[in-house]
Amino acid sequence: MTDTHEEITEITDASKNVDHDAKPELSKEGTSDDHSESPDPNEEPSDATEEAEGDECSTEEEDDKNGWLEKLQAFFVSKLNLKDKEVLDEVSVDGVVSYIKSGKCKNIITLAGAGISTSAGIPDFRSPESGLYHNLEKYDLPHPEAIFDIEYFKLNPKPFYVLAKELYPGEFIPTPSHYFVKLLHDKGLLLRHYTQNIDTLEHIAGIPVEKLVEAHGTFRTSHCLKCKKEYSQEWVKDEIFADRIPTCTVCDGVVKPDIVFFREGLPSRFYELSSIDFKHCDLLIIMGTSLTVQPFASLVDNVSASCPRLLINRDDVGLSETRKVFHQLFGGAGLENNSVRDVVLIGDCDDGCKSLVDKLGWTSDFEALLSGPKS
Numbered sequence: 001m002t003d004t005h006e007e008i009t010e011i012t013d014a015s016k017n018v019d020h021d022a023k024p025e026l027s028k029e030g031t032s033d034d035h036s037e038s039p040d041p042n043e044e045p046s047d048a049t050e051e052a053e054g055d056e057c058s059t060e061e062e063d064d065k066n067g068w069l070e071k072l073q074a075f076f077v078s079k080l081n082l083k084d085k086e087v088l089d090e091v092s093v094d095g096v097v098s099y100i101k102s103g104k105c106k107n108i109i110t111l112a113g114a115g116i117s118t119s120a121g122i123p124d125f126r127s128p129e130s131g132l133y134h135n136l137e138k139y140d141l142p143h144p145e146a147i148f149d150i151e152y153f154k155l156n157p158k159p160f161y162v163l164a165k166e167l168y169p170g171e172f173i174p175t176p177s178h179y180f181v182k183l184l185h186d187k188g189l190l191l192r193h194y195t196q197n198i199d200t201l202e203h204i205a206g207i208p209v210e211k212l213v214e215a216h217g218t219f220r221t222s223h224c225l226k227c228k229k230e231y232s233q234e235w236v237k238d239e240i241f242a243d244r245i246p247t248c249t250v251c252d253g254v255v256k257p258d259i260v261f262f263r264e265g266l267p268s269r270f271y272e273l274s275s276i277d278f279k280h281c282d283l284l285i286i287m288g289t290s291l292t293v294q295p296f297a298s299l300v301d302n303v304s305a306s307c308p309r310l311l312i313n314r315d316d317v318g319l320s321e322t323r324k325v326f327h328q329l330f331g332g333a334g335l336e337n338n339s340v341r342d343v344v345l346i347g348d349c350d351d352g353c354k355s356l357v358d359k360l361g362w363t364s365d366f367e368a369l370l371s372g373p374k375s
């Protein structure tokens with residue numbers, strides 16, 4: 001883990017001669033409609049061209065077809081202002097900074113994982129190695145993850161609530177990474193913040209609810225599993241801290257926080273907004289996540305083929321591992337393949353955000369945010 005800005009390593013690729021390779025691999029699993037809905041007008045015409053070129057029996061008719069496709073491609077690129085090449089002046093953090101400063105970048109989407117909450121002291125909820133499960137031995141769980149299994153919860157909610165008391169949101173304060181997202185919002189640049197975290201720290205940092213997509217749910221609200229009556233965070237918290245299982249005042253059903261358990265679907269808001277937002281995204285910032293959990297991970301594929309993507313990730317896996325992670329994330333667009341739009345900022349997430357803020361000239365606004373809520 002890095003402690004200073006100087007230790008943050010930028011990895012970029014200066015070559016700028018690849019475009020279609022920039023299509024990431026992950027989408028193939030997570031989305032079924034990326035071809036039909038892709039905002040990149042070049043994709044399918046290009047494929048068709050390549051196929052035709054490989055055919056020795058290419059006829060005049062096919063040549064005409066290829067010419068027509070090229071014209072169609074050029075038409076869409078010009079009329080829809082869709083560029084398939086370089087949006088960034090240079091493929092680096094500085095390039096991203098100057099892009100933001102240019103005013104051309106107006107709809108930033110941030111994707112966040114546990115890494116943005118680490119410095120708040122929040123342990124990894126779901127990791128058996130976190131030590132949190134030691135207190136649960138007496139409950140004789142069939143396996144540690146059963147605590148977040150909806151079917152197990154219906155049978156025996158007690159272990160979950162024992163753990164929830166220990167980790168209850170509200171006992172933690174947001175990190176600089178959260179305030180960086182808040183600052184993007186204050187600057188009018190945040191289209192949406194998608195988070196895998198259930199710790200509500202985005203909310204505490206002041207990011208408005210309408211700007212948030214809590215993909216794995218939230219503790220902010222709870223519902224009775226039987227009659228669906230909604231309960232507030234405060235009411236549930238009081239019950240948990242009184243060592244009671246929150247029970248519906250109407251029907252005696254168990255009340256469960258709206259976090260997504262294993263074998264539960266993601267909130268409909270995730271699907272509704274992600275199908276719209278990413279078409280308008282002009283900069284994707286991925287923070288503190290190695291993007292291993294689907295369908296969240298596939299969101300990186302939903303931006304246009306020219307949309308710059310900045311990954312801010314911790315340095316604890318080492319450079320080669322991070323290269324590998326990046327390559328897995330972005331497929332052919334990775335560091336070794338001449339990306340024109342993917343930038344990695346390796347380092348602690350908070351340090352990465354601070355570094356960006358300084359380069360953007362937003363330091364005083366950022367410090368005001370950081371000091372305000374804590375004083």
Ligand SMILES: [Zn+2]
Pocket residue numbers: 224225226227228229248249250251252253
């Ligand atoms: Zn009820």
